[in-house]
Amino acid sequence: MRFELTTDQRDFAASLDALLSAADTVAAARVWAEGDHDPGLKLWQRLAEQGLTMLATEATPVELCVAFEALGRHAVPGPWVEAAAYLPVALGREVEGVATVAVPPRVPLALDADVADEVYVVADGALRTATAGDRQVSVDRTRRLFTAAPGEAVEHGDLDAAYDLAVLATAAQLLGAGERVLADSVAYAKQRRQFGREIGSYQAIKHKLADVRIALDFARPLVLGAALEPTPRAVSAAKVACSDAAYLATRTGLQVHGAIGYTQEFDLSVWITKVRALVSAWGTTADHRARILESLTGRP
Template identity: 55%
Template sequence: MKFTLSAEQRDFAAALHDLLSGSDTPAAVRAWSRGDHEPGLKVWRNLAGMGVLELLGESDIEAADVVVAFEAFGYHAVPGPLIESVVVAPLLLPGNTEIVTVLAPPEVPFALDADIARVVLRLDGGKAARMAVEEATPVSSIDPARRLFRVRGTAEESIVDADVARAFDYAVLAVAAQLLGAGQWLLDTAVAYAQQRHQYGRPIGGYQAIKHLLADVVTRLELARPLIHGAAVAIDGSAASVTRDVSAAKVAAGDAAYLAARTALQVHGAIGFTAEHDLGLWLTKVRALVGAWGGGAFHRRRVLEGLG
């Protein structure tokens, strides 16, 4: 089984990082948290102009391409319902060009960014339907940029022949890739800070204790990576183990990213708690994504059932 990226996929990843590095996503995330969506939507338009969103919406897209894109989105903390709009929606609503959010209780009990979504999909019991929204009430989130809403409404239009299980698994894979990207940003930021911050006349990164902390994060991230790419291969091959594989990837990526978040905060010290420092944007995002599209207990149970 081959997990390595092709030359085209590596070029795709590099182009995404170049685009997003110049997009000032931390400012867009802060604005999104305040309800100002325009800077974040500008990032979306830049991605659309590059053809990324259209590419991800194609029916014959490889799951590995989704992983590459969402790892970059996680690394740069791109805000908004990207999973819902460019991963789930194309599988259930081919040809849709509007911003979409999704309800899939109990794992996805609240609709992400329902205030800007033009379409609300409800996934329930293997069925999918567009909702006619009657009321959307904001719900507090540990990540202010993940604006959650309790949506009340009725099924407006059932989607015939919807492969809800496949759409759900694709969403889980995309979250895992986001977590991997966010964890990598936290690691890179912690390493850079450890090289710059001096204590007792030398960089703190030179101390063995700091080296061990960072090495543990590297190990966990690199162990999660092949599980994510293996799950992508399983999806593309319609393997019987897809559910188990994507859940294992989500658990591993969540644990690795959470360790990266804790370690980055420990390396930065008190400055990491300040609202002005970008670190907090990734800390809260990781904490929220760990529970998105199913928490650890749900996915560990799916792995256990798959093994059984």
């Protein structure tokens, strides 16, 4: 099986990358974390006009993964997994505006419920409208998490399929974030000089960056394979691989950048905290490893 994007899919990826590269997404993410949603909502509208909110119902999971990799690469704020992956499948329609959802126990809190036009929660096996409650703390300041009190049940589709697509979208986001951290770390290693030479010329640095490159390259086929056939085992494998690869990228990025990498003011921190949050979002690594094991052995 060949895991290669078509010309149209590559063009779609290039157009999204061009749009997001010109949008100053880091600035939008930083003010989103402080409660100023205006730049992020303007970006949301532009991306919705590009068709991102209809990908789950009008395109294939491959296009969805292409889009979410771009969102991860540029650290775009907002409940994109909820509004563009989970809810369109759960509701059987494209979501109008901004929407979010909590799916306990794996997703106990609703992301950005304070800015969402529609808030939902899965309770007693049904999708229900919800009311946002108290805000909870996240390691990623751009992820504003809220409790959700269930209300009336609404008509819904396959919630398991919706969950699997959300997991796959999160995996693609992690892949994009890992690629961005690696690219920035390589660029920094070529510029930073110690003892009269670029630090990227040292074998120890080269080996660490190469390990990240290999991890990301091994994770990408799992994402594309799950996009072609999104079974529970496939999407869980993609989430585990992308979580491990992106987390390795952030650890290596911190080591390459040194002390500056730990500062909140440095842009690397935006991706480091986002990766750390996404690793446990839509099911922890342990949850997905257990699901893979169960699918192989038939025992919970």
